[in-house]
Amino acid sequence: MxxxxxxxxxxxxxxxxxxxxxxxxxxxxxxxxxxxxxxxxxxxxxxxxxxxxxxxxxxxxxxxxxxxxxxxxxxxxxxxxxxxxxxxxxxxxxxxxxxxxxxxxxxxxxxxxxxxxxxxxxxxxxxxxxxxxxxxxxxxxxxxxxxxxxxxxxxxxxxxxxxxxxxxxxxxxxxxxxxxxxxxxxxxxxxxxxxxxxxxxxxxxxxxxxxxxxxxxxxxxxxxxxxxxxxxxxxxxxxxxxxxxxxxxxxxxxxxxxxxxxxxxxxxxxxxxxxxxxxxxxxxxxxxxxxxxxxxxxxxxxxxxxxxxxxxxMLENCRRLPIGYTKADSPTFIVDEDGNKLANGQQGEIIIAGPAVSKGYLNNPEKTAEAFFEIDGLPAYHTGDLGSMSDEGLLLYGGRMDFQIKFNGYRIELEDVSQNLNKSHYIKSAVAVPRYNKDHKVQNLLAYVVLKEGVASQFDREIDITKAIKEELKDIMMDYMMPSKFLYRDSLPLTPNGKIDIKGLMNEVNSR
CATH class of the missing domain: 3.40.50.12780 (ANL, N-terminal domain)
Structure with a gap:
């Protein structure tokens, strides 16, 4: 050691x-x-x-x-x-x-x-x-x-x-x-x-x-x-x-x-x-x-x-891959909105505790107090991620709490929509992004899409590509989850850390 x-x-x-x-x-x-x-x-x-x-x-x-x-x-x-x-x-x-x-x-x-x-x-x-x-x-x-x-x-x-x-x-x-x-x-x-x-x-x-x-x-x-x-x-x-x-x-x-x-x-x-x-x-x-x-x-x-x-x-049967067995020295809990621990199989916020948890944010006591706390006498952190724990101790990811939206009465995970879009054989990569109205409510859902090579040449118009994608996915996506507008791009922007910049796309959509 x-x-x-x-x-x-x-x-x-x-x-x-x-x-x-x-x-x-x-x-x-x-x-x-x-x-x-x-x-x-x-x-x-x-x-x-x-x-x-x-x-x-x-x-x-x-x-x-x-x-x-x-x-x-x-x-x-x-x-x-x-x-x-x-x-x-x-x-x-x-x-x-x-x-x-x-x-x-x-x-x-x-x-x-x-x-x-x-x-x-x-x-x-x-x-x-x-x-x-x-x-x-x-x-x-x-x-x-x-x-x-x-x-x-x-x-x-x-x-x-x-x-x-x-x-x-x-x-x-x-x-x-x-x-x-x-x-x-x-x-x-x-x-x-x-x-x-x-x-x-x-x-x-x-x-x-x-x-x-x-x-x-x-x-x-x-x-x-x-x-x-x-x-x-x-x-x-x-x-x-x-x-x-x-x-x-x-x-x-x-x-x-x-x-x-x-x-x-x-x-x-x-x-x-x-x-x-x-x-x-x-x-x-x-x-x-x-x-x-x-x-x-x-x-x-x-x-x-x-x-x-x-x-x-897992590759054959999982809709979403598990994110792992947790560290032995780091108790990990799933809690509800009131901070109560949830039973296995129930979804809530992932809370991590133990010796790997940071002491907080440098010179920022306010943000530190919001995110860090103690649970069972151990330092703990609000991840802001949704998840659940299986009976076998396998952690399952449920998306970001801040990427969860309410649209037409339905609670929708943006990452869930993206996962389904990516099942289309026309699509190389895609992400879903909400557009908000002046009252900060979701007005509609948009999809940013990068097509597989050669797909665009098979269709006369972008609207025909969109129809084909929707037709292909109609049996695996609920109607309320299907984006109303598809925006086609050669590539999706990445953050400096190499992640798809979903927040940047959200800012782009909602600054228009």
Whole structure:
């Protein structure tokens, strides 16, 4: 069992110093490099005499310097705030304002004037690494100290900084490396694609560093060039794929993404958005012997609280895939609107408790009080997700509470509508979005649709495509769930974290 993340990395530097820890497009760095570089930077941070335990903002992409900086800050007793270099300026400004970091380390070009906050840029960082200073661990991040702070990517309002402690991280990492569902290989060769500002990234770096494996970083720039992306993926010797379902859907646009081309790719870990039956079935056809793991959890409960390896029986019989068996150390409850615990099989809000639950939002006591509380003497969190628990202890997802609408007297799950739309053989991907009237009541339901290749050429008009889709789905969708208008697009927008941006589409529809 992992006792201390930094001490584990230190031990690996002693026992396998020449083993690769990071490979970014062929640029390789070893565990020995990671120790030397993080020691030099930790020594320099101590020299700067920044306020003890104060958070430090780290700005960049998937560069090796990001990982080395995170490790250095942890050694020096500081939580890090990862901010992706592709973030909107307004978001960056908000994070700086809310977090009040004592230092900014800019691996990428920092785009705003941070006024009083000192900044270390990439050139300075590389000079510091070159100094090869030694460092003795004496005040590293421990126990309830913040390990990292990740700002959630809400599309409205100010972002919230979720504080994750070293204890929170250990609860998640020990579960992941010990759980049968994940079956993490020894020295895992892991894809590192989700940005560090997205807590899904913890699902790849934490088990990899805990078990002495290698991270294969995929810069975001590649994901916009499909030809280069597919070529690069097929050359990576990865065993474990961690991403949102949306990203693997993108990968499957290439017919070469299969077990014949990538025989060593044996594990797929999904979190961050719902894994549909359709995506999992297609992936099973491409990689028939691979382990496909569906995990679930909010950032506020440290990455994931449940996971399950998807079986062929689930793919055949489930309308919606289960989201897993919950962590042993994290009691999970289903409660009604009054907070009363519900029996198995009844749907309500998913409540997570235990040592993986965050202490709250950084410098935001009001929002912390709304979302965090105690249950049975344990720290607990309102997930805002609907779900139910089976008698076997399997957690079943019922959609977002804020994606549940009332329309013409019927209570409708937007994700349920989207799931049904995606069953059409004309549709590659689709989401349902409500349009509200001036009284904030749902006026009608719209569908944003991406058609499968070649479908549009089969019809003269879009209205004919819509009729064909409605006819095909009439026996599996209730009339009141069928969108009244279909909007056809070449692609659906994604959030910076690679999820379909449903809230953004809702804002677009309702700002007209």
């Amino acid at each position: 992992l006792q201390d993340m930094i001490e584990t990395i230190e031990q690996l530097a002693q026992t396998q110093g020449d083993f690769p820890v990071y490979n970014i497009l062929g640029e390789v760095h070893t565990y020995g490099d990671l120790k030397a570089d993080s020691d030099s930077l930790a020594a320099y941070i101590d020299f700067l005499k920044v306020a003890p335990k104060s958070p430090v903002l780290v700005f960049g992409g998937q560069e090796y310097e990001m990982l080395a900086t995170f490790v250095a800050l942890t050694k020096a007793g500081h939580a890090y705030i990862p901010v992706d270099q592709h973030s909107a300026l307004e978001r960056i400004e908000s994070i700086v304002e809310i977090a009040e970091p004592s230092l900014i380390i800019a691996v990428g070009d920092f785009p705003i004037d941070a006024r009083e906050v000192p900044i270390l840029d990439l050139a300075q960082l590389q000079d510091i690494f070159a100094q090869k200073a030694t460092y003795q661990l004496s005040h590293s991040v421990k126990g309830d100290d913040n390990y990292y702070i990740i700002f959630t990517s809400g599309t409205t309002g100010k972002p919230k900084g979720v504080q994750i402690s070293h204890d929170n991280l250990l609860s998640f990492t020990n579960w992941m490396i010990e759980a049968e569902a994940f079956s993490v290989p020894e020295r895992p060769q892991m894809l590192a694609q989700p940005p560090y500002s997205f807590d899904l990234s913890v699902m790849y770096w934490a088990p990899t560093l805990a078990k002495g494996g290698t991270l294969y970083a995929l810069p975001k720039e590649l994901t916009t060039d499909f030809k280069q992306l597919f070529k690069t993926i097929n050359q990576l010797p990865i065993e474990v794929w961690t991403s949102t379902p949306s990203f693997v859907d993108m990968a499957m646009l290439s017919n070469d993404f299969n077990a014949e081309i990538l025989p060593q790719l044996t594990h797929f870990y999904f979190d961050g958005e719902e894994l549909t039956v359709k995506t999992a079935q297609k992936l099973r056809q491409r990689f028939p012997n691979a382990r496909i793991v569906n995990a679930y959890g909010p950032t506020e409960a440290t990455v994931a609280l449940s996971a399950v390896a998807i079986t062929d029986e």
